[in-house]
Amino acid sequence: MSARGTCVPAPLRRLWPGGRQIGAAASAALLAPFFALLLIVFLYPLLSLLSSSFLEPQPTLANYRRVFDNPVYLRVMLRTGWISLLTTLLALVLGFPIAYMMTKIKGMAAVLLTACVLLPLWSSVLVRTAAWIVLLRRDGLVNDALQWLGLTRRPLTLLYTEGAVVLAMAHVLLPFLILPIYSALKNIPEDCLRAAAMLGANRRRTFFEVLLPLSRAGVCSGCLMVFLPALGFFVTPALIGSPQQLMIATLVSQQVREMLDWPFAAALVGVLMLAVAALALVFNKAVSFNRLIGGGA
Structure with a gap:
């Protein structure tokens, strides 16, 4: 050569x-x-949008000062981070046991469980969000079941709440957390678990001292793949949430479509991009980039 x-x-x-x-x-x-x-289709439109945030027509940081000076916008950003964090934690609690089960079961049960994880990716986010509206409305399946079981006397307000937004977003993003964790767990040698058992470790100690540390790369990459998209989620919070659950993506949409304030919307996008970049650097410090992508142990 x-x-x-x-x-x-x-x-x-x-x-x-x-x-x-x-x-x-x-x-x-x-x-x-x-x-x-x-x-x-990506870099040029994005740079053009960001340039409009501080060039109108002279260079200025007024739009960025407006983001941080107004307490309303600060609350929206904090709420966005809080809801994204709750979504990530809920997805982790639900997704880790599923990923673990995928490494243990065999045959048709494994095929069915894998299909349950992957099939939602073939449907649109709008369809899955609409399904939650049907389930959580006052005459929906959840309220009907609660009243039939005698747990409540009247329908509960489940829709247009923070809990509904977190639950629906976790459901939409759950496969993106399960798959990296499954990859990490699958790469853990069985000899490590057998060695821990032979040394007298019970299941709880084996989980916290062997299984969880060796799957850290998959857990970190899965949490990253849930948290970062959740910061910019639009469809689910717009349909299931209320003005009290306003997130930054919905705020950007309002500034563009209703207020026609493109420079301020671009400043909001810039702040969100900086937050995403900072979080990505933090995760990259915790787990090396090649392991983060591969999800290996």
Whole structure:
């Protein structure tokens, strides 16, 4: 292989059918359409939007000061972080046992459980959110079941509450947490668990001192894949929440569609992007990037 070919990074080196490796120029040519599409449909519109937040027409930070000076907008940002955190915790509580069961069961039961995890990804977020509206409304299935069991005398207000928003968002994002945890648990050698049992560790101690530490990469990556999208969630909070559960994505939509204040909406987007970038760096410190992506133990 030529010296030029040896300079190609390992992830970019591929073999032709004849056994020759693709050079740097060929790799760049193959990747060019992707990067061109990324530049045209994502980076350029995003940079144009962000530039409008501090260029109107002279450079100014007034829109960003407005975000932090007004207590209403600060409450919206804090509420967004709080709801996203609750969504992540609920998804973790629900998702970890499912991921663990996926590593233990075999046969048709494993196929059915995997299908239950993956099939929701084939339906739109709007459909799944509408299903929660049917379940949680005053004459819905949940209220009917509670009254039939004698737990309540009258329908409860379950819809348009913070709990409904958290529950629906956790349901929508749950597969993105289960799959990385499943990958991490699947890569844990059975010898580690058997060794812990032979050394006298009970199930609780084995879980907290062996299983959980070895699955940290999958847990961290799954929480990251739930928390960050939850920060920018729009459809579910808009349909199930109330003005008391206003989140930053809904606020951006209001500023664009109703107030026609594009510079301030762009400032809100900029603040959200900075928060996402900061959180991603924190997670990257906790788990190395290659393990974060792979979800390995």
